[in-house]
Amino acid sequence: AQTVTQSQPEMSVQEAETVTLSCTYDTSESDYYLFWYKQPPSRQMILVIRQEAYKQQNATENRFSVNFQKAAKSFSLKISDSQLGDAAMYFCAYRSGYGGATNKLIFGTGTLLAVQP
Amino acid sequence: DTAVSQTPKYLVTQMGNDKSIKCEQNLGHDTMYWYKQDSKKFLKIMFSYNNKELIINETVPNRFSPKSPDKAHLNLHINSLELGDSAVYFCASSERPGQQYEQYFGPGTRLTVT
Helix, strand or coil: CCEEECCCCEEEEECCCCEEECCEEECCCCCEEEEEEEECCCCCCEEEEEEECCCCCCCEECCEEEEEECCCCEEEEEECCCCHHHCEEEEEEEEECCCHHHCCCEECCCEEEEEEC | CCCEEEECCEEEECCCCCEEEEEEECCCCCEEEEEEECCCCCEEEEEEEECCEEEEECCCCCCEEEEEEECCEEEEEECCCCHHHCEEEEEEEECCCCCCCCCEECCCEEEEEC
16 A cells, blocks of 8 residues: 655744755555645645656746655655745645546645744 | 535534535536545545546445535535544545546535534
8 A cells, every 4th residue: 555654744944945845655556646735724725736756857836846756755845935825734645647446645644834934 | 716615614513413515616527535634634535436436435434425416516424423523524626537637625624523
């Protein structure tokens, strides 16, 4: 079974600084997708970024980028130029690439990010 | 326009009661999901329907019964509510069950069982 581990329950960053959130996963599958979701206090789940396992290039979305190390099964999220609105719980998630009954998101336990002004 | 909506947003009820949470998506998606987020913020899949057919059924007590009257709606009915059912329940949808399709989440329903 696939698992996702986030070893940092809480992180803090100064406004305008850069922070990296860690995520590791375990799978025997070769086809899968990885995601970072943001959950602000409003509790809405917001997709931040996604990475296809077959792509070697790291995904980027504006200030958000990932460091995808497939052999190490590591998928960290880097937030540059942190803003107050980035304060939220961040979840790393895995989804199998085989569809059907495996088409579910498997989440890590989350990292609560605080942004200090 | 709300893409995935849930009603109610908050639900407070007593142990032993039966309650339903409704979910609707206006995205034209074929696949819908229910996730549960417990008090420690851990999120886990419960069910998934594709075009009204159940395709994922995790080890959920049979007090929980999903119903999909059409592909735009997926409701969650819970019988004989227990304290441990207190959680936030999220509905989500995706275009199809395939891996390349993003899942869009609703705003969540906070269920409190007293």
